[in-house]
Amino acid sequence: GALAQVAEKISPCRDCGNLDSVNPCAICTDPRRERGMICVVEQVGDLWALERAGAFPGCYHVLGGTLSALDGVGPEDLNIVRLLERADGASEVVLALNATVDGQTTAHYLKDLLAAKGVAVSALAHGVPVGGEL
Structure with missing residues (x-):
């Protein structure tokens, strides 16, 4: 069927991990x-949520999850080498x-790895917006 x-046409981008019908992906x-x-x-x-918001002018990288001692997910299970x-x-x-x-x-782990390579690392802001309520 359709x-x-x-x-069959959708596959993970070899560069970023985004799902698309072309490889590398359109982004x-x-x-x-x-x-x-x-x-x-x-x-x-x-990635799609950020893309819909139109908030990011660069490229993306999909990890495929987070490090988790409880779930037995280690660095080798995520798309970190390509990053x-x-x-x-x-x-x-x-x-x-x-x-x-x-x-x-995961963020701390990546920050340490990237800082060791001399790459500037920043994070999206978290928290309640000014004037917001909990």
């Missing part, structure tokens, strides 16, 4: 994108990971 055809090949900026997200859905390769040419890496314990553990 869904099977779609599934990675877009000449208007700032190649030197990489936004790291946990899952493809996070470090891509970070070599980057001016900035933005960590857009969830504000969970695992998300923050």
Whole structure:
């Protein structure tokens, strides 16, 4: 059926991990994108949410999850090696990971690895907006 055809055409981008019908994906090949900026997200859905918001001018990198001692997820289970390769040419890496314990553990781990390579690392702001209520 039609869904099977779609599934055959969709694959993870070899550069960032985004799901698309072309490889590398449309975001990675877009000449208007700032190649030197990489936004790291946990899952493809996070990338799509940021993309819908139109908030990020650079490229993305999908980890495929977070480090988790409880679930037995280690660095080798995530798309970290490719991130470090891509970070070599980057001016900035933005960590857009969830504000969970695992998300923050992963962010610290990546920050240390990237800082050792001399890459500038920043994070998305978390918290209640000014004038917001809990």
